[in-house]
Amino acid sequence: MxxxxxxxxxxxxxxxxxxxxxxxLSWVGIGLLALILxxxxxxxxxxxxxxxxxxxxxxxxxxxxxxxxxxxSYGRDVLSRLLYGTRVSLLVGFLSVLIAMTVGSAIGIxxxxxxxxxxxxxxGLVDVMLSFPTLLLGLMVAAMLGASLENLIIAIxxxxxxxxxxxxxxxxxxxxxxxxxxxxxxxxxxxxxxxxVHILPNILSDIVVVASLxxxxxxxxxxxxxxxxxxxxxxxxTWGGMIREGxxxxxxxxxxxxxxxxxxxxxxxxxNILGDALRDAIDPKLKGES
Amino acid sequence: xxxxxxxxxxxxxxxLLAMLTMVFVLVRLVPxxxxxxxxxxxxxxxxxxxxRARLGLDQPIGVQYLAFLRxxxxxxxxxxxxxxxxxxxxxxxxxxxTLELTAASIIIGAIFGLxxxxxxxxxxxxWPDYVSRILxxxxxxxxxxxxxxxxxxxxxxxxxxxPVMSIASDNIxxxxxxxxxxxxxxxxxxxxxxxxxxxxxxLNVLGEDYIRTARAKGVPPRRLIMRHGLRNxxxxxxxxxxxxxGTLIGNSVLVELVxxxxxxxxxxxxxxxxxxxxxxxxxMVIFASFVILVNILTDLIYAVVDPRVSYx
Numbered sequence: 066m067x068x069x070x071x072x073x074x075x076x077x078x079x080x081x082x083x084x085x086x087x088x089x090l091s092w093v094g095i096g097l098l099a100l101i102l103x104x105x106x107x108x109x110x111x112x113x114x115x116x117x118x119x120x121x122x123x124x125x126x127x128x129x130x131x132x133x134x135x136x137x138s139y140g141r142d143v144l145s146r147l148l149y150g151t152r153v154s155l156l157v158g159f160l161s162v163l164i165a166m167t168v169g170s171a172i173g174i175x176x177x178x179x180x181x182x183x184x185x186x187x188x189g190l191v192d193v194m195l196s197f198p199t200l201l202l203g204l205m206v207a208a209m210l211g212a213s214l215e216n217l218i219i220a221i222x223x224x225x226x227x228x229x230x231x232x233x234x235x236x237x238x239x240x241x242x243x244x245x246x247x248x249x250x251x252x253x254x255x256x257x258x259x260x261x262v263h264i265l266p267n268i269l270s271d272i273v274v275v276a277s278l279x280x281x282x283x284x285x286x287x288x289x290x291x292x293x294x295x296x297x298x299x300x301x302x303t304w305g306g307m308i309r310e311g312x313x314x315x316x317x318x319x320x321x322x323x324x325x326x327x328x329x330x331x332x333x334x335x336x337n338i339l340g341d342a343l344r345d346a347i348d349p350k351l352k353g354e355s
Numbered sequence: 356x357x358x359x360x361x362x363x364x365x366x367x368x369x370x371l372l373a374m375l376t377m378v379f380v381l382v383r384l385v386p387x388x389x390x391x392x393x394x395x396x397x398x399x400x401x402x403x404x405x406x407r408a409r410l411g412l413d414q415p416i417g418v419q420y421l422a423f424l425r426x427x428x429x430x431x432x433x434x435x436x437x438x439x440x441x442x443x444x445x446x447x448x449x450x451x452x453t454l455e456l457t458a459a460s461i462i463i464g465a466i467f468g469l470x471x472x473x474x475x476x477x478x479x480x481x482w483p484d485y486v487s488r489i490l491x492x493x494x495x496x497x498x499x500x501x502x503x504x505x506x507x508x509x510x511x512x513x514x515x516x517x518p519v520m521s522i523a524s525d526n527i528x529x530x531x532x533x534x535x536x537x538x539x540x541x542x543x544x545x546x547x548x549x550x551x552x553x554x555x556x557x558l559n560v561l562g563e564d565y566i567r568t569a570r571a572k573g574v575p576p577r578r579l580i581m582r583h584g585l586r587n588x589x590x591x592x593x594x595x596x597x598x599x600x601g602t603l604i605g606n607s608v609l610v611e612l613v614x615x616x617x618x619x620x621x622x623x624x625x626x627x628x629x630x631x632x633x634x635x636x637x638x639m640v641i642f643a644s645f646v647i648l649v650n651i652l653t654d655l656i657y658a659v660v661d662p663r664v665s666y667x
Contacts, residue, residue, distance in 0.1 A: 090489070189369055189370065189373055190373055190377075192370055192373075193370055193373040193374045193377055193643075194377075196370070196374060196601065196643050196646040196647050196650070197374075197601070197639070197642070197643055197646070198601040198602055198604055198605030198642065198646070199602065199605060200602070200605035200606065200608065200609070201604075201605045201608065201623070201639075201642060204608070204623065204627070205381065205635065205639060206381070208627045208635075209381070209382075209384060281496065285496075285498040288498050288500075288501070289498050289499075289500060289609055292498075292500050292609065292612075293609070293612070293624065295627075308500075308501070308504065312504065312613075315504070315507070315508060315512060316512055316519075319508055319512075322504050322505075322508065323505070323508070326501045326504060326505055329498060329501055330493075330496055330497060330501060333496040333497075333498070334492065334493060334496040337492055337495060337496050338492060341492070
C-alpha cells in the first residue's frame with residue numbers, strides 16, 4: 066500500500082526557487098509580507114503607545130517625533146493602532162481563506178470525482194454563488210449575522226468558497242484518469258481514501274497558489290466591510306475601521322486615512338505579487354495570464 | 356443564431372431558480388427571524404406576530420417558498436419596509452446613477468487599458484512591459500474605497516479641482532464634474548483589469564500561426580497588429596469586462612459612499628442600516644439577475660465576435 070503512495074510524483078522544491086529568482090519582483094513581495102507578518106507578531110513590542118489609550122489633549126495631532134504617524138480624534142497613536150490592525154487583517158484574511166479553501170476544495174474534489182448529476186448540480190450552485198458580486202454577498206451575510214470577528218470571517222469565507230470548488234474540480238477530473246488513481250481503485254481503496262490520499266496531494270499546489278491571491282481579496286473585503294461598519298467593532302483597531310473614523314476628519318487630518326490606506330494597499334499588493342509569481346512557478350502555461 | 360439565443364436563455368432558467376432559492380434561504384438564515392431583526396429583541400410578542408403575519412412568515416416554509424418564487428418571477432418585489440415605496444420604484448430611481456458610473460468607468464478602462472496592454476505585449480519583458488505590469492498589479496490591489504479616498508484627498512480637498520460632495524444638478528458641466536472623480540477612480544481599477552487581459556490575450560494571439568503567415572506575406576506591422584492581432588485579442592477582453600461587471604457594481608457601492616453619490620450602493624447601505632429585509636431581498640434578486648443577464652449578453656457578443664463559436 067505504501068508503494069502506491071510513494072509513486073506520487075513530488076514537485077522539486079528548487080523549481081519553485083528558480084522561478085521566484087527569475088521573477089525578481091516576487092522577492093519584493095516576499096520581503097514586504099515578511100515585514101507585515103513581523104509587525105503583526107511583534108506589535109506589542111513595536112508599538113510606541115497603547116493603541117487603545119485615549120488622550121483628549123493630544124487629539125488630531127499631525128505626525129511628530131512623539132507620534133510618528135499622528136493621533137486620531139480620541140488622541141490615540143495612529144502608528145500603534147496601525148501595527149495592531151495588522152493582526153486583524155492577517156487573521157481575517159488567513160482564516161477566511163483557510164475555511165473557504167478547505168470546504169471549497171472538498172466539495173470540488175467530490176464533484177470532480179463523482180461526476181454526473183451530482184457534479185452538474187454542485188457546479189450549477191457554484192455558478193449562482195459566482196453571480197453575486199463578492200463584496201455584496203459579504204455585505205449581506207455580514208449584515209445578517211451581525212458585526213463581529215467570527216461573523217466577518219464566516220461571511221468572507223462564504224463569498225470565497227465557490228472559486229475554490231472550481232479550482233479543485235478541474236484538476237480532479239484529469240487526475241481521476243491517471244494511472245496511480247486507477248491503481249488505487251484496482252487495489253480496492255475507498256473513494257474517500259483515493260480522494261484524500263491520492264488526488265489531494267497532487268492538486269494541492271494549484272489550490273495553495275490561488276489561495277494566496279484570494280487572501281489578497283479577503284483582506285480587501287475585510288477592509289471594505291470594516292469601512293462600512295460591518296467589521297470588527299471599535300475600539301479594536303482595524304485598518305478599514307481606522308479609515309472609517311478618519312474619513313469624518315478628512316478635511317483637516319489627512320494622516321488618519323492615508324496611513325491605513327497605504328497599509329492595506331501594500332499588504333494586498335505584496336500578496337498579489339507573490340500569488341502571481343507562484344502561479345507562474347506552478348504552471349508555465351499560465352505565464353502572464355490574468 | 357436565433358436558436359442559439361433561445362438555448363442560451365433556456366440555460367439561464369435553472370441558474371435563475373437556484374439564485375432565487377439561495378436568496379430565500381439566506382434571508383431566512385437571519386438569527387431569530389426577519390421580524391425579530393426588524394423590531395429588535397425588546398419587541399412584544401403581539402407586534403412580532405403581527406409583523407410575521409404581514410410578511411407571511413407564519414405560513415409553512417413550502418408555502419412561503421412558492422409565494423416567494425411567484426412574486427419574484429412576476430416582478431413583484433414588494434414594498435420597502437422603511438420608505439413604504441415599491442422596491443422596484445426605489446431601484447429605478449437610483450439605477451441611472453450607478454449605470455452611468457459603471458459605463459463611464461468601463462469606457463475609461465478601455466481607453467487606457469487597451470493601449471497599455473498592447474504595448475506591454477509588444478515589448479514583452481522590456482521596461483514598458485514591467486511598468487505596465489506593476490501599474491496594473493497596483494490597480495488590482497486597491498480596494499475601491501481606498502483609491503477613492505486618496506483621490507478625494509488629492510483632487511478635491513487639496514487641489515480643489517473637483518467638488519468634495521456630489522450635489523444633484525441639471526447643469527451638464529456640474530453633472531460631469533460630479534461624475535469625474537468617482538468614474539476615474541473605478542475607471543483606473545478597470546484599466547488595471549483590461550491591461551492585464553489585453554496583454555496576455557495579445558501574447559497568445561501573436562504566437563498564432565496566422566500571425567506568422569501574415570508577417571511572412573509581408574503585411575505591414577501596424578496593419579498586422581491592429582487588424583490581425585488586436586481584433587482577435589479583443590475576444591477575451593470582452594468576456595472579462597462582462598465577468599467583471601458584477602465586481603464593478605459591488606465596488607460602486609463603496610465608491611458612492613466615499614463620494615456621497617446617489618445610487619444602488621447608498622440604497623443597499625440604507626436598507627442594511629434600517630434592516631429593511633424586503634428591500635434587501637429585492638436588491639439581491641435584482642443584482643444577481645443583472646449579473647446573469649450580463650453573462651448571457653457576454654456569451655452572445657462572444658458568439659458574434661468570434662466566428663469559431665458555433666451556434667448549433
